[in-house]
Amino acid sequence: MDLLKKRIQEVGCVVSNGVVKLDAILNHQVDTELVMAMGKQFAERYRPLQPTKVLTVESSGIAIAFATAYELGVPLVFARRKKTPTMDKEVYEERVPSFTKGIVTDIVISANYLNQDDRVVLIDDFIANGDAARGIIRIIDKAGAMLVGVGIAVEKAFQPGGDSIREMGYEVYSLVRIQSLENGQIELE
Amino acid sequence: MDLLKKRIQEVGCVVSNGVVKLDAILNHQVDTELVMAMGKQFAERYRPLQPTKVLTVESSGIAIAFATAYELGVPLVFARRKKTPTMDKEVYEERVPSFTKGIVTDIVISANYLNQDDRVVLIDDFIANGDAARGIIRIIDKAGAMLVGVGIAVEKAFQPGGDSIREMGYEVYSLVRIQSLENGQIELE
Numbered sequence: 001m002d003l004l005k006k007r008i009q010e011v012g013c014v015v016s017n018g019v020v021k022l023d024a025i026l027n028h029q030v031d032t033e034l035v036m037a038m039g040k041q042f043a044e045r046y047r048p049l050q051p052t053k054v055l056t057v058e059s060s061g062i063a064i065a066f067a068t069a070y071e072l073g074v075p076l077v078f079a080r081r082k083k084t085p086t087m088d089k090e091v092y093e094e095r096v097p098s099f100t101k102g103i104v105t106d107i108v109i110s111a112n113y114l115n116q117d118d119r120v121v122l123i124d125d126f127i128a129n130g131d132a133a134r135g136i137i138r139i140i141d142k143a144g145a146m147l148v149g150v151g152i153a154v155e156k157a158f159q160p161g162g163d164s165i166r167e168m169g170y171e172v173y174s175l176v177r178i179q180s181l182e183n184g185q186i187e188l189e
Numbered sequence: 190m191d192l193l194k195k196r197i198q199e200v201g202c203v204v205s206n207g208v209v210k211l212d213a214i215l216n217h218q219v220d221t222e223l224v225m226a227m228g229k230q231f232a233e234r235y236r237p238l239q240p241t242k243v244l245t246v247e248s249s250g251i252a253i254a255f256a257t258a259y260e261l262g263v264p265l266v267f268a269r270r271k272k273t274p275t276m277d278k279e280v281y282e283e284r285v286p287s288f289t290k291g292i293v294t295d296i297v298i299s300a301n302y303l304n305q306d307d308r309v310v311l312i313d314d315f316i317a318n319g320d321a322a323r324g325i326i327r328i329i330d331k332a333g334a335m336l337v338g339v340g341i342a343v344e345k346a347f348q349p350g351g352d353s354i355r356e357m358g359y360e361v362y363s364l365v366r367i368q369s370l371e372n373g374q375i376e377l378e
Contacts (some may be wrong), residue, residue, distance in 0.1 A: 023277070029266045029302040032259040058248035059267065066252045067259075070221040078248065085290055086204045088212070101274055104196040174293045175309045 001041055001175040004153065005188055007034060008176060014184045018128065018159065019100055026125050027060045027155065039067020042123060042151040045173055046072065049148040051121045053077055055115070057107055057132050057139070064153055065123040072121070077114060079107040079136060088112055092142050095136035099128040099159075107135050109143075116144035127152045127174070128146060130161025137168070154178060157189060190230055190364040193342065194377055196223060197365060203373045206350065207317065209290055215314050215342065216249045227364060228256020231312060231340040234362055235261065238337040240310045242266055242303070244329070246296055246321050253342055254312040261310070266303060268296040268325060277301055281331050285324035288317040288348075296324050299331075305333035316341045316363070319350025326357070343367060346378060 011024040023032070025031040042064075051072060056065035057079045069076035081090065082105065090111040097104045114120070120140055127133060133150060140147050147170055155162045155174035162172045177189040200213040214220040231253075240261060246268045247252035258265035271294065272280065279300040286293045290371070303309070309329055316322060322339060329336050334361055344351045344363035351361045366378040 019275055021275045023299065024301070028269065028276070028299055030255060030258070032255060032263070032265055036259055059251060059269075062248060063255045063265070066221060066224070066255055067220060069219070070225055070256075074221070075218050076221055076252070080217065080248075086208055086210045086212075087217070110212065111215055112213070121374050141300040152268075160248070 003034060003037060004176050007031065008154070008186060008188065012186045014181050014186060015166075018156065018181055020178065020181055020186060022154070026064070030063045033084065035063050036067045038064055038153060039071050039174065041070040042121070042173075043071030046121045046149050046151065049121075051119045051148055053118045054121050054123055055079065055114070055136060056123050057081070057136065061124045064125060068121065068123050068151065077109060079109045079139070080170065081105045081107060083108050092139040094132040094135035094138050098132065100126070107132065107139070109139050111143065114140070114143040114145055118143070118145035119148045120145050121149045121151060122147060123151045123155045126156065127161040127165075127172070128156050128159045130164045133161065133165055135164070137170070149173060156181075190227065192223060192226060193242060193365050196220065197343070197375060197377065200285055201375050203370050203375060207345065207370055209367065209370055209375060211343070214318045215253070219252045224252050225256045227253055228260050228343060230364065231257040231310070231362075232260030235257055235310045235338050235340065237307065237376070238310075240308045242298065242307050243310050244268065244298075244325060245302075245312050246270070253314060257312050257340065259308065266297045266298060268328070270294045272297050276325060281328040283324035283327050285320040287314070287321065296321065296328070298328050300332065303329070303332040303334050307332070308337045309333035309334050310340060311336060312340045314342045315345065316350040316361070317345050317348045319353045322350065323356055326359070336351045345370075
């Protein structure tokens with residue numbers, strides 16, 4: 001997606017060691033026009049697969065996943081990073097490490113909002129090692145739902161996450177793939 | 190907003206003691222068509238005030254604030270609930286209690302994304318005691334930005350948050366006001 005590539009080259013900031021910061025357009029400030037265009041692109045790709053729901057994990061994935069779900073005309077469900085006090089009792093829960101944050105979190109989805117009739121598109125902002133995505137896929141499996149596609153804004157192609165999901169037999173569609181972040185330079189494919 | 194009132198009566202769940210759960214449409218699953226309609230309504234109200242930015246706090250406010258900001262053609266900035274490892278060094282930070290969650294959290298906004306030229310609309314899903322809103326207002330003040338309006342999806346009018354912001358001289362516009370949650374019944378104004 002050329003517009004996203006252009007914006008990443010303009011504002012992307014290599015923090016260190018495999019981490020690129022997109023706080024100016026995705027992860028803190030959100031470029032709403034760009035994100036809606038990303039949602040339209042994901043929706044165009046996944047519409048023929050007749051998804052019933054878009055899933056993501058709070059917080060940075062919410063805007064992109066909302067735009068995608070709105071364009072598809074389906075609900076969005078965002079997994080919580082921990083069980084909230086008012087959450088339903090029956091939940092699906094998986095523990096996953098976060099590459100960027102360096103911590104382990106639980107991701108939780110209420111059983112009320114995911115079931116065996118659902119055809120799910122999983123949307124997220126980044127994929128690095130793929131732990132969050134694999135956690136969500138385990139939850140989708142537990143719920144008996146079907147994963148029809150994985151849409152990622154920015155795949156760090158030098159890390160194994162995207163390919164690990166492809167090896168599970170799922171299609172991963174990334175709007176932009178980063179080839180390398182070496183020497184503080186963002187190299188896109 | 191009649192559509193939101195109708196949906197709250199259909200799916201709202203009184204948990205206890207002043208807490209109503211809207212996990213089916215806002216706080217876990219998101220009714221994307223409803224939320225986009227809410228964003229359009231906020232945008233219509235605030236467009237004449239020429240805002241430059243929409244602010245909210247992660248996570249439940251993000252979808253509504255994104256829809257509003259998209260309709261206004263401005264960026265969204267979502268405050269973080271804690272400083273992330275990759276966040277900019279210069280930040281505005283306030284400690285606020287959460288009524289629903291029963292915990293204290295920090296809300297943090299990078300100084301890069303809020304400044305004295307900004308005319309800010311603050312959007313959030315609920316207002317109860319107003320601690321989060323007042324925390325954001327202190328951050329807006331510190332940044333030298335101007336708050337031009339506070340848009341709330343659901344105001345719990347039997348709690349003091351909304352009026353506390355009005356008494357500070359700001360306009361609070363709530364799409365729905367809940368009069369009472371007594372006896373497990375949702376009474377709307």
